[in-house]
Amino acid sequence: MEGAGPAQPVLRLTDITKHFGPVVANDGVSFDLHRGEVIALLGENGAGKTTLMNILFGQYTADAGYVELFGERLPPGRPRAALDAGVGMVHQHFTLAGNLTVWENIVLGVDGLTAPSLRPAKAKARIRDLSERFHLKVDPEVRVGSLTVGERQRVEILKALYRDAKILILDEPTAVLTPQETDALFATLRQAVAQGLSVVFISHKLHEVLAIASRVVVLRHGRLVAERETKGATREELAALMVGAEVTAPSFEPTVPGPVLLSLKNVTTTGEGRATGLRDVSLDLRAGQITGLAGVSGNGQGALSDLIAGLDSPASGEMWLAGALPRHWSPRTAIAEGIARIPEDRHHTGTIADFNLVENAVLETYRTTYSTGGWMNWTDARRFAGDLIDKYDVRCPSRNIRIRLLSGGNMQKLILGRVLEGEPRIILANQPVRGLDIGAVNYVHGQLAEARARGAAVLLISEDLDEIQRLSDVIHVISEGRLSPAFARGTMKPEELGAWMAGHGFKETTHAA
Amino acid sequence: MRLEPIEAPGVARRVLPPALAIVATFVVAAVLAMIAGGDPLRVFGEIVKGAVGSKFALLETLNRATPLIFTGLAVAVAFRAKLWNIGAEAQLYAGAVVTVVLGTGALTLPAPVLLPLIGVAAALAGALVLLVPAILKTRFGVDEVVTTLLFNFIFLLFVSYLLEGPLKDPMGMGWPKSPRLIDEARLPRIVEGLRLHWGFALALIAAVAVWVIQTRTTLGFEMRAVGQNAEAARFAGMPVMSVILKTALLSGGLAALAGFSEVSGLKGSLTLDLSPGYGYTGIVVAMLALLHPLGVVVAALFVAAIFVGADSMSRAVGVPTYLADIMLATALLLMVLAILLTKFRVRRD
Amino acid sequence: MEFLDILLSASFWAAAIRIASPLIFATLGELICERAGVLNLGIEGIMVAGAFAGWIAVWAGLPLWGGVAVAFATGMALGFVHSVLSVPFGLSQHVVGVGLTLLATALTFYTYRVVLPEVSSPPKIQAFTAVEIPVLSKIPLIGPALFNQTPLTYAAFIMVAVVAFVLYRTPLGLAVRAVGENPGAVAAQGLSVTGIRMGAVIVGSGFMAVGGSFLTLSAFDSFFFDMVNGRGWICIALVVFGAWKPGKALLGAILFAAFDAFQIRLQQTSVGAFLPYQVFLMMPYILSILALVAMSRRAEVPAALMVPFNKGER
Secondary structure: OOOOOOOOOEEEEEEEEEEEEOOEEEEEEEEEEEEEEEEEEEEEOOHHHHHHHHHHHOOOOEEEEEEEEEEEEEOOOOOOHHHHEEEEEEEEEEEEOOOOEHHHHOOOOOOOOOOOOOOHHHHHHHHHHHHOOOOOOOOOOOOOOOOHHHHHHHHHHHHHHHHOEEEEEEHHHHOOOOOOOOHHHHHHHHHHHHOOOOOEEEOOHHHHHHHHEEEEEEEEEOOEEEEEOOOOOHHHHHHHHOOOOOOOOOOOOOOOOOOOOEEEEEEEEOOOOOOOOOOOOOEEEEEEEEEEEOOOOOOHHHHHHHHHHHHOOOOEEEEEEEEEEEOOOOOOHHHOOOOEEEEHHHHHHHHOOOOOOHHHHHOOOOOOOOOOOEEEOHHHHHHHHHHHHHOOOOOOOOOOHHHHHHOOOHHHHHHHHHHHHHOOOEEEOOOOOOOOHHHHHHHHHHHHHHHHOOOOOEEOOOHHHHHHHHHHHHEEEEEEEEEEEEOOOOOOOOHHHHHHOOOOOOOOOOOOO | OOOOOOOOOOOOHHHHHHEEEEEEEHHHHHHHHOOOOOHHHHHHHHHHHHHHHHHHHHHHHHHHHHHHHHHHHHHHHHOOOOOOOOOOOOOOOOHHHHHHHHHHOOOOOHHHHHHHHHHHHHHHHHHHHHHHHHHHHHHOOHHHHHHHHHHHHHHHHHHHHHHHHHOOOOOOOOEEEEEOHHHHOOOOOOOOOOOOOOHHHHHHHHHHHHHHHHHEHHHHHHHHHHHOOHHHHHOOOOOOOHHHHHHHHHHHHHHHHHHHHHHHHOOOOEEEOOOOOOHHHHHHHHHHOOOOOOHHHHHHHHHHHHHHHHHHHHHOOOOHHHHHHHHHHHHHHHHHHHHHHHHHEOOOO | OHHHHHHHOHHHHHHHHHHHHHHHHHHHHHHHHHOOOOOOOOHHHHHHHHHHHHHHHHHOOOOHHHEEEHHHHHHHHHHHEEEHHOOOOOOHHHHHHHHHHHHHHHHHHHHHHHHHHOOOOOOOOOOOOOOOOOOHHHOOOOHHHOOOOOOHHHHHHHHHHHHEEEEEEEHHHHHHHOOOOOHHHHHHHOHHHHHHHHHHHHHHHHHHHHHHHHHHHHOOOOEEEEOOOHHHHHHHHHHHHHOHHHHHHHHHHHHHHHHHHHHHHHHHOOHHHHHHHHHHHHHHHHHHHHHHHHHOOOOOOOOOOOOOOOOOOO
């Protein structure tokens, strides 16, 4: 039959099941989406949300079950089928080519590959029209490589609207936005929904789910465990559904801050290879205190992390370590100075995927502790790795397997063990829980709490404002490489921090150059 | 199509793909031999006979394997650290040139002093030849594949100039050829009367030494780490640039020893056809050995046997010797695919 | 002044354009591959195979353009081998490329020996001859240089325009440029990353082989074992020098060829008398290395060059 009646769902998933080897990613998942409705797909990392969307988009073929769009069964394994039927997706990691302009990115693939021309004038006019109608301001002529994260997200949404998407799927869309930008996104979505669009909103941020969705579908370990109206639902209730059991997060008793262990005085860096460097940053890290760094990604967190990790040096300004100026700053000196570094990307920076657990365990200390005169001492190294595995509860079949085969949580535990074993004075934790499940999150936070209690100075960098506010004794906000003043625990509301994240409140520094 | 990593590959998984790659290589060779009018069984029979069928054949194979062990090690060491040294050919000639410069009478010392001296100097020369592309890589980010390849052409022209100019043999009747080495600069035979020189033993020692370096020393640990993931190595405090340069020195030095060993042990003088592409064949050797230094010895023997066997096969059956080159290139491509298939499974979804 | 005499002679520029022609084809081919994210180090061997295939086809009785077509098809076949190994299987592009060069070269030499077992010197064919374009060829200096060349040289220049048009003005070219930068963007639109990349490598390899066939069908009239002599590697440097843009690559190829033609003429002057000829022969290779160093900081490398794409990776 042509067309869908008013009561018929625009999207229906029926009994979707998918295995990866022994792992069940989706287990009999069914739900409906109706015209002009926003539903939230809620679940932890690894609950099966991404797999489900990949099946909808034909990237994977389901072992069982089927997808219907506007009443028509979708042929499995055909990536174009869902797109052609009017489903658009905004991925968590943007699917844009930085070397192309905005309009080129938007028209990519629209006319197939055989059309003789791109008809740029027509495309650009249509994009301008759409961006006005949905308040998605962006210039079609600029190269995507030069856009901010927020602008790129707008391009992604425009891409879907350009294809006349009737259903829009957004995967963790707010992870890269300030609270204010999130509000703007929600306004755009409400407007689109009023015009008949349907939205699937994938997230694990409960307050956002409650704010935008009318219905919520909760996934846990690949199964649909609950489906309910958001009206009347509470955050606690949804959290319990998502995690499956009450989990107790570690608590942070107030402490008396100790002496300053690391101090930046008016530091500016070039931020080589980063979106932005640091601009005239002054910062004190005190013993027994967690200093949180909030901000939208790409605003200088990487530059600050590189600086403290030893990968970068101040172009101007000074960095003091325990009252002294370190000479020849490098990762090796940072390690020697007792700085524990938990890198942002544990797969590519923190570990070597094809090295085994022993080799990864001694990556930072092989020269000082596990070798003599240039000869490796593998016996000691193996014993050390074994100790770490026991003490930090790294679940693995053997210390001789490649670390690639470990889950993210276990990988992070090995890194934690590696850097915390020497009872470091300073800890740099850059996005330490990103992508981990709740159990591992609490474990990592617990370790940071313990280190704080024993007198370590911790710098916690995170894009998750909740995490920052829960753990930090003082909070700084970073925006375009500038650092806000220190805010004590509990003195700032999220919206106030959000204003700083958006760049408001900074005194424009007098430009020397 | 999608590749899915296999967590714990079984025995069949680890053995079957490489075995099939070898079989497929021989099938390809058989078909090509038939096209050339040869009976495949006879062709393979002649190759085996020519490679290991007599004492003379066997010694010839060991002699041919010697430079291949050196260049194979040079490539294996460099590739392990993801330094794509395709210039072993140039480094080999650098070693040969130094051997000729020092070994034709410029130094008159007793052999036990002169030989090690020349060996070390040759290795240094090869190391320096690779150091240039390595510095271009670390300082300017210039891809070393192209620079090392281009260096091969440059260096061969340089050798051509030397052989027609400063290093030309006055008694050579006009041929571009160097004078012969003095006796003290010649590597002696391992056993008197057998045509096998100490270069082969040196190659075996080099293989063991490289293996020890890679598995037992901090430098080896660093070289492997930089090759697997330079970013993580840098984060962990390893001096990545200096590790790459050290790798280049080691790799270039090993390749140069092939030139030293060929001139001093086998030929006695330098001509422009000293190496029939040993530098390039070293890549095949290293890949067939999965970059393992001890595997290089086995792979070099295998490759040498095919070359030596193909020469005598060609004389007997009339199928062109290039069949050997085809077999090795095919084996190389199929082997890298086979190794992948021991670790990943192909999925259709 | 001898230098100026050389630079102002029409025959010098005609030679430069002739020397540039095979490089233009092969550089375009490599550029297509690299724009799609695949470094094709098979180029040297593919050029050898193309030179031989085109020549042997004409020797066997095909017309000259038939020889070009045979070369193109040979290149595509070799490109297919490269693309299967490097794209869906994502094997090291360095190893696959070098392996393919070894394979293509060995196959060529083997076939030569099988087809022509007893010959001492390779037979000659009737190669392309220069076609003078009326009026235009009468322009001083530029005329004889640009408009009195063989049809295959004209084809090289036309192909630069065609490739530039396809890359920048058509949906297909847009997809190729995108897939070399962020294959995920292409996959998200339901397009096949594997298909686009394999197609680019196959077509690009065809161009390389045509570049090789220029040597046997236009520049010379016979096939020699070492006739490609590193031109493939030089083309890889030219792609970098041309910042992955067809127009700039064309300019680079002509500049490079002009330098090559210049050094040949310089050998016959008073300078050539006191410098060994090997120094002149080294120049093209040294120039390529210098070009790489000079461009290394500025060039915009396709972000996904040499990065395999496996959609199962999470």
